[in-house]
Amino acid sequence: MKIKIGTMLRDTVRSLFRKPVTELYPAERQATPERLRGQLYWNPEKCTGCCLCMKDCPSNALELITIDKANKRFVMRYDIGRCTFCAQCVQNCRFNCLEMSSEDWELAATTKSPFTVYYGRDDDVESILAHLSGAGHQEAE
Numbered sequence: 548m549k550i551k552i553g554t555m556l557r558d559t560v561r562s563l564f565r566k567p568v569t570e571l572y573p574a575e576r577q578a579t580p581e582r583l584r585g586q587l588y589w590n591p592e593k594c595t596g597c598c599l600c601m602k603d604c605p606s607n608a609l610e611l612i613t614i615d616k617a618n619k620r621f622v623m624r625y626d627i628g629r630c631t632f633c634a635q636c637v638q639n640c641r642f643n644c645l646e647m648s649s650e651d652w653e654l655a656a657t658t659k660s661p662f663t664v665y666y667g668r669d670d671d672v673e674s675i676l677a678h679l680s681g682a683g684h685q686e687a688e
């Protein structure tokens with residue numbers, strides 16, 4: 548394919564005076580659509596522990612850990628790396644405990660740890676994490 552030098556130079560000079568078509572992301576961010584499916588959040592207040600969300604998740608991205616079923620104390624483990632953002636869990640929860648943020652969508656990370664999120668009461672999450680680190684320690688021994 549022959550490129551005409553004159554045409555190329557004309558295009559180059561023209562582009563120097565044009566407004567760039569690219570955006571200065573992340574310095575400038577576009578508003579996100581209201582229904583964008585970003586990070587999943589869990590509200591434990593009305594959760595019955597039915598586990599329907601977990602069973603319906605096609606990616607095995609959710610685990611509901613029971614702390615005290617009688618007192619409805621659970622911890623939800625959410626694996627962002629597995630989530631396909633299908634929203635099936637959101638639609639199937641009869642108690643509207645789950646929602647997907649339209650704001651939190653920049654989920655890339657350079658390490659694995661930010662991809663596993665635990666939701667629940669702070670003391671419950673702490674006890675689960677302590678248990679997991681203890682189990683990991685025992686396995687390593």
Ligand code: SF4
Nearest residue numbers: 594595597598600640
């Ligand atoms: S489907 Fe809803 S109520 Fe049932 S365990 Fe999941 S979040 Fe809780």
Ligand code: SF4
Nearest residue numbers: 604630631633634636
């Ligand atoms: S959005 Fe889809 S893939 Fe992600 S946790 Fe819910 S059901 Fe699973």
